[in-house]
Amino acid sequence: MILHPGILALLLGALLVALLMLYACIIGFSVLRHWDRTSYSRRQLELERRTYLISTMVNYALGFQALSLLLFIYTVDSLHQLFIGAMCATGTLNANPVGWYVLLVKIPVFFLAWLWVIVNHYDLQVEDSPLVRSKYAALFILLPLVVLDGWWQFRYFTGLDPQIITSCCGSLFSSGDGGFASSMAALPVVPMIWLFYLWSLLLILLVLPALKFRAAVLRYLLALAALLLLPVGLASVISFISIYIYEMPTHHCPFDLLQAGYHFIGYPLYLALFGSVLCGLIPGLMRVLQIFAPGLGRVFAGRERFWLLTTLVFLLLLLGLVSRPLLFGPFTLQAYL
Amino acid sequence: MIRLEQVGKIYHPGKPDQVVAVDEVSLEISRGGVTVLKGPSGSGKTSLLAMIGCMSRPTRGQIVFDGREISRLPERFLTDIRRRTFGFIFQQFHLLADLTVEENVLLPLYPQAVGYAEMKRRAEAVLAPLGLAAKLRRRAGLLSGGEQQRVAVARALIGDPEIIIADEPTAHLDSTLAAELLMLLEGLLSAGRTLIIATHDPLVFNHRMVTRLVSLRDGRVQEDQSA
């Protein structure tokens, strides 16, 4: 294995996160089994105290997961020099295909963990914490994903052999050969632009009335649209956003955006995308949960506006960042369309 | 205002060292006036006081506060009620010796959404009438007994509570300081506050300000007299 410090840090982090989540689940199990809101017993008091511990542990685990997502991209990018043909993170990820699985599991874990923390936060503000059982049951879904993330990271890094010749984003993300990445790059640019903008517009058109009207259906639609924004957004990054930022019609890599050479534009871009998705999901999710826990509605009602407005802010930021190179950049695609 | 229904408190239930501190006490405390819980050591006064003041939960029975059942509320809700409603004066004052007078008095406000300017204003507002305005920056450990007692009272008042709870407030004071403290407490009544005091000191339960005397023994109410 390559003993790169970033790799050591990532594996250590993955181990710690898995341990935290495992411990949280073990305690959560006793909460699931014995929780009784009406009980006066010492055990119930002890269980209530343990809910603080579980919340703290999951909050920490989430924080570390978010940081490790960043660190993973950083590390994978800095390793690219060790692989012939690799120009950026994509090349390193291709050196061992498990690398893509790591990303594929990190992103849902990131979202699920954030949703858990937010739902937990509101549930704790309701007197009888109606979602206690569901929350701790949900931890048992998060745990295997976190363990899988750690395991795949371990397999990925131990399986990296610097002698391997790997294809880089140039040949991977070109429209030429087959494979998922190149098919995304091959998505026709103009229809993709239309899809991205129309989808963003749809989201805005769902957020604005949701600010005024309390209809649940608006929130459900918003949540659905936000969820689908993730694949649309990522496909758009590969298909056309990247080429406008790089000013190169053949450069589709989604990771080079994070490098200094492009002024780290990838960070606010991905933040805006992920932020829009996450914040857009919250109002709809909370409405669904309110069906089972009416008390949640009273607590959340005052905060829903905040989430809707934040969704709007992230969306506008995303649109701004994407549109700037399209409208004002020196690069045009006329000759290549 | 506060209604206790068949309230009981058992420490270490089911174990060899089980202690029944409070045994099926029913009590109703209205706004205004001074209620004294009187009884010898071990009679359950402190445990009862802790439950009334939302510091601990009963092992059985119910506590209803302004129509709301609070005995099984999660800790954060109890704490919220306690912050808004009660001010505590402890037996040993429990000041933090290394903190200044001002810092001690402001301790209850740190976790609350009150700004620094407002905190400073409130500290000065409670300390000035008690003659401690000049000692804001003095370390609490360097104060005299009487001064410490006044700081403890100020701290109890910082959140502008409607109910003051005092647990054996004169236990470690000489008769002069005790009389001074009782005068201070009497002064609090004028603002429409309610006082609940647990004590076995005759100086307290014989004081003129007492409007109700509840005698406890072995965790039960022996006598309940209104003055």
Add this chain to the structure above:
Amino acid sequence: MMRQLKILDFAIASLRRRKGKSLSIVVVFAFTVAALSSVLLLTHALRREATQLLAGAPDLVVQRVVAGRHDLIPMDYQTDIEKIPGVRRVTPRLWGYYYDSLTGANFTLLGVSGAPDGLTMLAGRLPAGPNECAIGSGVAEARAITTEDELYLISQDNLGVGFTVVGVFSANSTLLTHDLIILEKQALQKFFAFPPDRTTDLAVEVYNPQEVDMVAQKIKRIHPDARPITHGEIVRTYDAVFNWRSGMLLSIFSVALVAFCILAWDKATGLSAEERREIGILKALGWDTGDVLLLKFWEGTVIALTAFLLGITAALLHVFWLGAPLLVMVVKGWSVLFPQFQLVPYIDLQQLFILAFMTIVPYLVSTVVPCWRAAVTDPDSVMRG
């Protein structure tokens, strides 16, 4: 937000009140961070130096391998390689190693002829005749000689040969020239008894660096006994070695990190009676478990950040000002003539991030449970006495 700031304020005051305990953790933590960061800073700085130096290396170096060992390469390979499309120039290089029994050091002897190759870091001049030499500062120090002195070496034929020193390389070129002795080409050939039709290796320049691998393949096809080494391969190998070394050291120092975490857990668990009383009072005064947990979190974070900053500063001083005396042994290897070079201070965000992740995260994790245990103190504990 206001609540966070106020509790942070209280946390800092609280740490100041327990100076002894806080300081002991900070010192140990800072030391651990300093050890880990010194490793990362040193290897990273060395890697940068190496990368910068290697930027001047030829696109391709062609050696000859016989029975798995490096052998001299025939000069006519030069003509064959020059014919390959894409090759700009092929320069034969004549050099070798010399073990100096007097000092126990290994020198590198290089032969030059004609105009000097842009060597500007020279006090004096390059050798113009067969009895002259230019030497690096390491050689000068080892043999205690300078310009106009004589340098005596034992040739391949076991004869003592004297060379007059006409130039000494300056200290700031030391990474390249420390153990270097430059002779006139023919003098070197005679000294090592090289056959006239052979050379040590060939330096190849190509027009398009992207084509280097293709050219290397072609060279291998024409001459199967040739070993072309690309610039990229050299860079990757150095990178891998530095990664390996720093990773090894980090793994070793991670033992220190584990020991520190155990200490941190122990300190956090062992609350003094005074601390317990204090938490009991806070709980009685209206702080709930969440507030106390937040207080403990901020205490931990302040300690961690303070220790981190102190540790990084100590590491920077240790590596860039003092030259990493404690770590340089590992990097040096067997080298006797290790150059005394000044590393360029450099620290990048990724390094800081990795260091913070490796040190602060385990610390916070090891204190979670003890902090929680402290935070769940019963509010009525102060009343019960």
